[in-house]
Amino acid sequence: MEKKEHIISILVYNKPDVLARIAGTLGGKGYNIESLCVNTTTSYEISKIVMTTVGNQATVTRIENQLRRFVDVIQVDDLTNIESIHREMILVRLNITSDKKDQIKKAIDTYKWKVLLLSDSYVVLEITGDKPQIDFALARLEPLGIADITRTGIVALQLED
Amino acid sequence: MKLKGTQILLKILEEENVEIIFGYPGGTVLDIYDCLYHSKLKHILVRHEQGAVHAADGYARATGKVGVCLVTSGPGATNTVTGIATANMDSIPIVVFTGQVPTGLIGNDAFQECDITGITRPCTKHNFLVRNIEELAATIKEAFHIARTGRPGPVLVDLPKNVMAEEIEYDPANIKIRNYEVFHKPAPKKMAQVFEMLFHAKKPLIMTGGGVILGKASLELTQLAQKYQIPVTGTLMGLGSFPGTDQLWQGMLGMHGTYYANMAVSHCDLLIAVGVRFDDRVTGTIETFASNAQIIQIDIDPSSINKNVVVDLPIIGETKATLKDLMKFLADHNYAPVPAQRKAWLAQIAEWKEKVPLTYCQNGKIIKPQYVIQKLHEVTKGDVIITTEVGQNQMWTAQFFSFDKPNTFISSGGLGTMGFGLPAAIGVKCAFPDKQVVDIAGDGSIQMNIQELATAAQYKINVKIVILNNGYLGMVRQWQELFYEKRYSYTDMTYAPDFVKLAEAYGIVGLRATKPEEVEAVLKEGLDMNKPVLMDFTVSREECVYPMVRPGASISEMTLDREITN
Known part of the structure; x- marks a missing residue:
């Protein structure tokens, strides 16, 4: 399968260790985060993380599913597959x-x-x-x-x- | 009502119907222990924090409820890590409370400080550091909710000493927790697809896993298999989710699976995998795993789907609800297997079973480990909860002890933690004091948490320990025999304590059998006593676990046996 850059948008609860959890898990499983942007949304309680990673579709789907397991993750979207x-x-x-x-x-x-x-x-x-x-x-x-x-x-x- | 942090903790434990805490006190949890001193909550003082977590884990595996432990900060907390990782790999719901230095000292390298939430982040389902008294109650409630819902798992709550000493107004009605879980109800379209696949399948096979036990779906799975005469194999974690004495049961599959189970997987044309994650010990080479079959995977966790094995039909949902829906759909649409086809398939498996049954040879004057396990099944009539350590003892138990009911085989599957069995058995026995609970151990692994004999003795927790004593780290030795030309590098454990004397030193009973004809009598004597008993069986030293799929091979290529010269 073809490897390409995927832009993943993640809505999370704005908790002290949510980024550590995401970065740690991806790193621990051998997935590299190529770029990263984090800030609060219109609600201080909720942050949006936009990260890019390189991989084939199967790998990226695995990453998304890993992210969805986190208690503090609200929503995960691969923007590569939707108009953005x-x-x-x-x-x-x-x-x-x-x-x-x-x-x-x-x-x-x-x-x-x-x-x-x-x-x-x-x-x-x-x-x-x-x-x-x-x-x-x-x-x-x-x-x-x-x-x-x-x-x-x-x-x-x-x-x- | 104004309550202290410590009081809020114990109050919520009561509200959560916690019956028992496994723990070990220390500096940062002194206030909590002082509160416990006046509480009706039962607390078991273990002898090492790892034992506390395994005991809570064993309790959770046997009851399906959340196990609880309480330890101090620093080394107390780090000692729990192996236990937490064990529970995490097998998705076991436990809540671990750790003490922490006062919030003002966090980050200062204070005495007995460690960043336990940082350390356990990769091996918990979730963890919390409670930063102030305002979040305490909701955090504890949330910890229990997270541990038991969805795909269960361990949750750690780190409790700084000063937070627990503060006071706050406590009103249970005001506690709000986030509902993080999305419950998936499988779409009806998926059921139609299963129907279609089953309708066209000539050789269907069910593969049952730990998710069936965790999801309390054994009854539904058993009904599905029996009603439509679909043979069943299972992973290590799935043992007991389908009756081990049923004709349709083909035993465990994988590295030490039965010949017929592995052949059935390799030849089936439809594999219905329920609550499994296709671990490498189960699949062998991925490319050839169930390569003739379409695969349906039912699992609550989307991250388990297509992780190792790419499946044809993923169904994300709770195992129980999904199987119920499936049964209903099949009944509504009058599904029935073609009798001749199903008969031929079952006959084919029976032929494999006859050709290479699961067997061993008990002859001569030396006890075979498998014989002890079979005798144990015979003597107890299977009415027992078994825990195991890890290695050969675990694999022989999986092979030769037929588990008819869920939650009766308690073993560290994913992490493979030596030293799990004894403390887990203590946890199980605390939950079911009237049940016979037996830890099947090796002489290596029993020494990894042997200190918990003191716990069993102190509280008269009448667990039974069966040591299959071969004087080796048996499974490692087996690999050295098969793959390293018998270079037994540091696996000889002959230098060991006299286990019978050791048992006596701990104040429990020690028994020993060295000949096959003594096995039954020792088992009966040990099991009949209303005391903790350690039974030491001197077994054949270089017995191997067979069948065995060599690492990197297909599961249809099994090493079946070797010349045994003793």
Whole structure:
């Protein structure tokens, strides 16, 4: 069976050890979590975890079933199989040096990157997009000299109920 | 009414109809023990915390109720881990209360502190650290609810000392617990599919497992098999879920399964698996397991479906309700097997059984371990609850003792925990003081929790212990004989205590048989005494458990026997 990336959305009770339980079990069973995003929902009692893992359908079904066994897990959906929208975000700091200054300015104008902070010595950009868009941006940012970068896990939203 | 944490704990235990606690006191649970001092709740003081968990586990397996233990923090808590993992692998409902250092000290490496919820996270169904008195009552209630519902399992509740000493208004009506469980009622469409598959099957076989016992579905399973004349095999955990003396019973399947059960699985065209998880000891090579059959799997836990064996028709649901629905559907639609077909199938299995019956050879002056087990069945007429240790003693018991009723074979299946049998027997006997309870042990495993003889002696818990003493770690030695050219690396246990004297030292009775003709008399004498009795049987040293499926082989390829020269 074909291995591919699966985006799994998990609703959980916002308990102190719920993430440890999920991460521990998946790790213990040899499944890798490739990316992870967690925060509370509109209710503080309930959190949503969006994680991505790579595997064939059978493996991913096993992971989902494992997750459903947890007392604190409310709902598990594999968004790969339903229509959904995906986003990642990067925060990136570019150091402004005299030789790169014009290049950086041009790139920001061309790609319409959002400038969060600007000083004489650095610029901080916020870029969101789906995975190909982020990868595209990273390829353009690389030659400009990335001083520091943070990339979030994938967040995803399903488009059908 | 204002109550202390300790009082709330004991109050809820009473509300949950807890009859007995297996425990061991220590620093962080002193307040709870002080409260117990005035309580009517029965408490059994074990001699090691592992024994407490196995005893609670044995109690739960025999009664179907939740077993309870109470231990202190740190080493008291870590000593429970093997017991908890044992219960977890076999889905046994127990609640383990551990003491914890005061909340202000958690994380400071305080004396006897350990992160027991962290340690037991992978081997509990769920666990809790109670962080304040407000959550105490609901947490304890929830622990019992989680342990016993759905696919049962162990739940640990960690109780910091200061939380238990605080006071709060207690009102049982105000306790709200989350209902986490989704109960699946199988769709009628699935029943129609089963009907269709059964209708077309010429060689159906039922495989029964621990889920049938846990789900209290033995009656329904037995009715299904008997009404439609479907032969039955079972996993280790399924023993007793179908009468072992019934004609349709083919014995256990798998690594040490009967020849005919393994042949039946390999040749059947429809396998109805109920409450099993297709453990590797059962399936042998996955690729060839039941390779001629369509497989129906009925299980309460979706994570058990398609985990090891890919099945044709998964049905997620409680075993009892599902089998009831199935029986009704089959009756409503007038299902009946084709008599000639069913006769031919049963005749085929009977032929396999005649060709290679389950057997051993009791000749000469040395006691064969299987002979002791058969004699035990004869003497007790099977009216007994058996616990076992793990290894050859366990496999011979599974093979040669016919279990007719559920909850009468109490054994550590999934984890395979040596030292389980004695404390489990103590737990069983506490639940059924009027029943004969026998631990079938090896000389290796009995030493792993031998200290619990003191518990049996102190409370006059009249368990009987049958040691099949071959002076080896028998099953490991068997593998060394078969797969490591008889290099018996550290499996010789000849240096052991004199078990009869040891029994006497603990204040219980010790008996010994060294010749076949003494076996029956020793068993009768030991079983008749109204005292805990340890019976030491000196048995054939290098007897092997057969049939045996070599690791990595198909279950249809069995090693049946070897030349026995003694």
